[in-house]
Amino acid sequence: MPTAGDTSPERPRLAQGWCALSALHDRIEAHIERALQEAHALSVREFSVLDVLSGQHEGEGGHFRMTALADAVVLSQSATTRLVNRLEERGLLTRYLCPTDRRGIYTEVTPAGRKLLEQARPSHDAALAEALTLAEERPELAPLVTAVRAL
Numbered sequence: 637m638p639t640a641g642d643t644s645p646e647r648p649r650l651a652q653g654w655c656a657l658s659a660l661h662d663r664i665e666a667h668i669e670r671a672l673q674e675a676h677a678l679s680v681r682e683f684s685v686l687d688v689l690s691g692q693h694e695g696e697g698g699h700f701r702m703t704a705l706a707d708a709v710v711l712s713q714s715a716t717t718r719l720v721n722r723l724e725e726r727g728l729l730t731r732y733l734c735p736t737d738r739r740g741i742y743t744e745v746t747p748a749g750r751k752l753l754e755q756a757r758p759s760h761d762a763a764l765a766e767a768l769t770l771a772e773e774r775p776e777l778a779p780l781v782t783a784v785r786a787l
Contacts, residue, residue, distance in 0.1 A: 664771065667763050667767035671760070672763070675756070675759045676759060681709060682723060683760055684708075685705065686723070686729075686745055686752070688705060688708045689729065689745045690753055702717060702743070705720070705743065720743055727748050728749035729745060729746060729749055731744075
């Protein structure tokens, strides 16, 4: 495992790989963001929250608490709460008390939220495919695109 002062040839390759992965992520996210904003007035994070919450089900472990939602969309708990508040104000989400633990609050996608998610999904998927195709043209990103496509 490399240490902080390590100057082995592996260290620059590791850093280059990380920079390429970060660049790929940023390019894809920006491309999807533009498409979702333009067509649906929805951010990538808003889409992600709706998408994650739309997969909830009745029964044990079927609903996300705010901490689990924050982990799933890779946001801080406070940022997730603000995002949920905005989506709730738009009528896309609703919150309710957990029936078995009155301290727990669950969030659920409303019919309007499900409709918007259904409308936005093709835009999201098309923008993702297009972003991957564009990134694939860059030699430093092509191997990462291949790895993403293989998942």
